[in-house]
Amino acid sequence: MNMSCTLSNISQRLHEVNMLLSTCEQGAFSFAQALLLSLFYRDFCDTNTVVEEAESLAEKDAEQLLKFSSALFSESETYLSLDKTSLQVVNFEALFEEYLKPFELRYEEAKAASTELWRKYSALNNRLDFLPLDSEEYMKLSVECDAKNAEYDTAHAQTDHLYNEWQQERSRYFCVYCFKPMFLDVLVERLHGIAESILSDINQMKEDKP
Structure with a gap:
């Protein structure tokens, strides 16, 4: 300074x-x-x-x-x-929480979507365990499983990003809450x-x- x-x-x-x-x-x-x-x-x-x-x-x-x-x-x-x-009469704590709410909601929505993708990927992966490795169905399902895994990875990364954004805003403006x-x-x-x-x-x- x-x-x-x-x-x-x-x-x-x-x-x-x-x-x-x-x-x-x-x-x-x-x-x-x-x-x-x-x-x-x-x-x-x-x-x-x-x-x-x-x-x-x-x-x-x-x-x-x-x-x-x-x-x-x-x-x-x-x-x-x-x-x-x-x-x-100003409720500074409430103003702070209200400001943060959209960040929290975006994170929760992304988390829910990511969790659902993981559930679908896990279900596909479990089905693979019961199929012969050299079967046509296995090959087809394996491709679908890999695609779903990649989709999950992207969604998971976005979820992490939104969580970090939420926490950064919380830390940056916590002075309002206090x-x-x-x-x-x-x-x-x-x-x-x-x-x-x-x-x-x-x-x-x-x-x-x-």
């Missing part, structure tokens, strides 16, 4: 959160909206990173730090002033305090200059 990457992004990301909260309607919260909030918390919950970047930037470019901190202070002030009662609005409140309160302290320190440094 480049230095000041967090500082340069956090204000814009918080602005997006504020815009969402100021325009969203109660009872009409989508997964995408829930994701925006939970990703903000996930990406910036380690406030030590913000402090470390601020300390480093203070030595290199105090004016840039002033710009970033002023923006963060302003956006955090806005967030803290917003009415967020509509968030209290998210609670109070987490964001606590984080923004902390960020507001950090920005306020940085601005105070910068102003003090300016006053101390001869």
